[in-house]
């Protein structure tokens with residue numbers, strides 16, 4: 544076990560503070576990664592606050608990790624020292640159930656191990672990327688294409704895959720009218736990926752404040768959901784809506800924007816339950832669905848796709864001691880479009 548520097552939550556409500564966490568020694572199949580960049584996902588905040596259930600504290604969050612391989616175990620085949628790598632939301636799964644075998648490790652029936660706050664196979668609680676190092680089984684480590692700007696890679700490991708996976712599953716592409724609700728970390732990746740897949744993209748944001756950015760990212764239209772006219776003007780105009788909002792939304796109002804056979808997919812994960820009228824589904828044979836991150840092979844596919852399409856997150860890089868301020872800004876929808884912690888600042 545090694546003690547390493549990290550930013551740590553001690554309670555659900557207090558600020559994150561500098562501290563130390565323990566990392567296991569490198570096993571035969573493990574890769575020790577020197578973390579260089581760590582993205583701030585809204586899920587980090589939901590988790591620490593206990594929005595999805597009680598947690599074990601102290602807890603270090605962060606599941607958008609980009610860094611360099613520092614050491615490989617004796618049986619590691621896929622990685623070499625100094626290679627650029629990524630780690631996302633998963634660090635283990637059973638690898639045996641039907642879902643794991645189908646590359647859907649995020650839906651492992653025996654329980655996938657999340658990068659933080661999860662019970663690991665060795666009985667410890669996993670600790671995330673707001674730290675200088677992590678040790679991960681090589682099957683859960685991703686290769687980072689050289690053409691991606693390294694300081695912008697980390698958010699792809701959650702925001703990128705969480706939007707890529709449903710866009711692919713629901714066949715976003717030429718002739719498909721996609722709306723993205725919420726232009727935050729996930730939303731701004733959904734717009735870029737849907738556009739790169741050839742779909743026609745509309746942003747539905749609370750206001751028109753980020754309209755110029757949304758159009759530059761690849762949307763062809765941009766509407767404010769605070770304007771009631773949006774919901775009449777856009778009636779039955781989309782085939783697929785990706786909801787990335789971190790708070791409850793009026794599902795019926797958004798369902799009415801779907802054309803016949805359309806699907807509304809929630810990836811946003813508010814603490815509170817949401818209700819809907821079944822009539823909103825029945826009226827146009829619509830579907831309401833959810834989606835969780837993506838499997839390991841699909842995450843690699845997404846990284847390669849983004850490299851090839853020349854797309855990457857828009858990031859604001861911060862020193863580690865600004866993490867609490869960044870969390871406040873995420874909660875206030877004041878982020879363009881992802882905060883990334885410069886982990887070198889944590890070592891000082």
Ligand code: NAP
Pocket residue numbers: 583584585586587589701702705724725726727728729730747748749750753787788789790791809810811812813834835836873874876877878880
């Ligand atoms: P984020 O950067 O904070 O973006 C969320 C966006 O939602 C905001 O930028 C804002 O966009 C909009 N929004 C926020 N509060 C709102 C409200 N009260 N009413 C209407 N719109 C509101 O968060 P994120 O990191 O993208 O994550 C978004 C959600 O996805 C979180 O709940 C997160 O936990 C969840 N998530 C789920 C998965 C999964 O696997 N399913 C993975 C990662 C994250 P505008 O300013 O444009 O309105």
Ligand code: ZN
Pocket residue numbers: 584585586587606632701702
């Ligand atoms: Zn996330």
